Amino acid sequence: MPTHNLHPLNFNGIRSMKTLPSTLTAAAVTAWLALGCGQAPDDSSQATPPSLPPISALTAAQLNDAVRDAKSPAVILNMWATWCVPCIEELPDLLRLHENYRARGVKLFLVSWDADPKLAQKFLASKKVDFPSFIKDNSETDPKFIEGIEDKWSGALPATFLFDADGKLVHMWEGKETYEAFEKKLLEILKPSAQNPVQPPKGETP
Amino acid sequence: MKKSASVLFAALALAAFTLNAAALELGDKPPKTDVKMKGTDGKDYTIAGVKGAKGTLVIFSCNHCPFVVAWEERIAALCNEFMKKGVGIIQINSNDYNRSKSDTPELMAQRSKERGFEFPYVVDATSEVARAFKATVTPEFFLFDADDKLVFHGALDDNHRNASAATQHYLKNALAALLKGEAITVHRTKTPGCTIKFRE
Numbered sequence: 001m002p003t004h005n006l007h008p009l010n011f012n013g014i015r016s017m018k019t020l021p022s023t024l025t026a027a028a029v030t031a032w033l034a035l036g037c038g039q040a041p042d043d044s045s046q047a048t049p050p051s052l053p054p055i056s057a058l059t060a061a062q063l064n065d066a067v068r069d070a071k072s073p074a075v076i077l078n079m080w081a082t083w084c085v086p087c088i089e090e091l092p093d094l095l096r097l098h099e100n101y102r103a104r105g106v107k108l109f110l111v112s113w114d115a116d117p118k119l120a121q122k123f124l125a126s127k128k129v130d131f132p133s134f135i136k137d138n139s140e141t142d143p144k145f146i147e148g149i150e151d152k153w154s155g156a157l158p159a160t161f162l163f164d165a166d167g168k169l170v171h172m173w174e175g176k177e178t179y180e181a182f183e184k185k186l187l188e189i190l191k192p193s194a195q196n197p198v199q200p201p202k203g204e205t206p
Numbered sequence: 207m208k209k210s211a212s213v214l215f216a217a218l219a220l221a222a223f224t225l226n227a228a229a230l231e232l233g234d235k236p237p238k239t240d241v242k243m244k245g246t247d248g249k250d251y252t253i254a255g256v257k258g259a260k261g262t263l264v265i266f267s268c269n270h271c272p273f274v275v276a277w278e279e280r281i282a283a284l285c286n287e288f289m290k291k292g293v294g295i296i297q298i299n300s301n302d303y304n305r306s307k308s309d310t311p312e313l314m315a316q317r318s319k320e321r322g323f324e325f326p327y328v329v330d331a332t333s334e335v336a337r338a339f340k341a342t343v344t345p346e347f348f349l350f351d352a353d354d355k356l357v358f359h360g361a362l363d364d365n366h367r368n369a370s371a372a373t374q375h376y377l378k379n380a381l382a383a384l385l386k387g388e389a390i391t392v393h394r395t396k397t398p399g400c401t402i403k404f405r406e
Binding site: 081083084085086115138141142143144146147153154155156157158174175176 | 272364365373374395396397401
């Protein structure tokens with residue numbers, strides 16, 4: 001099934017996509033994710049010491065490409081900032097959710113709204129984040145970025161988006177949410193199979 | 207059965223995506239205009255009471271939000287200017303200050319003085335005004351014309367971090383057009399900001 005038509009950019013059928021400028025970066029991000037997130041893309045402007053988790057500045061179109069190309073049963077995309085108190089309060093729940101479901105292929109895309117990527121990286125390192133994350137590319141204005149991610153999103157932080165295996169947006173939360181709320185929606189889209197029954201991990205409540 | 211299930215699914219999906227939609231449409235009148243809200247000067251204000259001859263601007267804002275802080279000097283300058291030109295302005299803090307400690311009335315008064323707000327900065331003590339507007343973030347601007355019809359809902363401009371880098375001055379353009387009696391070209395924009403911490 002071609003995923004293009006189900007891409008969130010086309011969710012409402014009203015947005016345009018600047019594919020060419022984003023192709024290389026999106027491809028680099030995809031390759032990076034496919035490699036198990038061990039190495040940052042070849043972007044010297046974003047080079048970081050090995051102790052900090054890699055971070056890439058992406059536009060909305062590039063982020064949408066990365067979601068589509070993740071080939072994951074579910075992608076949780078969270079908009080946050082180090083200065084956003086409710087974002088910081090909900091982050092442990094998102095990290096725990098990711099930890100519990102990453103073996104099933106679920107990916108967590110953290111997108112920082114910080115002005116300085118180092119701030120985000122240092123904060124994420126302190127939370128033992130070991131996977132690549134993203135930062136809003138400030139060459140794109142805030143309204144364009146917001147519209148490019150999801151037309152129904154007001155622009156409030158935090159905001160979390162759940163995409164299914166086809167890259168289709170299936171749920172959006174504005175404001176702080178709980179582990180249980182995120183997990184409930186996640187379990188709805190993880191397809192059950194004999195080898196992989198969809199149940200919360202041991203010790204977690206459904 | 208299949209059809210009804212898919213209809214139900216579609217309805218639920220639609221509900222999920224409309225929860226955060228702005229309730230006020232262009233042309234709507236402001237709700238809760240008679241709710242008394244305490245200002246940082248100790249006086250009670252209502253939206254009806256601040257109505258201006260040229261129109262009324264209702265701002266949902268707060269103290270703590272970094273987006274507000276980044277935009278606040280611009281908000282003060284623009285609103286002070288247009289208040290003198292006949293636009294009634296009220297800035298409402300609907301946050302529960304038990305959850306957001308920097309949003310107490312005392313700190314609001316301090317902020318108002320520091321920024322030189324010449325318009326009322328008031329407490330929405332039950333968050334009912336924000337709920338009625340279906341406001342979701344701070345800062346969020348609702349501009350009504352002289353007939354109390356909504357003509358603009360959105361953000362101040364397109365760059366909260368850097369005033370000199372802003373290329374689209376949404377609110378200023380809307381205010382200027384309103385005063386000139388010209389058509390407002392951008393009626394609705396995204397509103398980057400912090401979620402309102404509603405009182406339970």
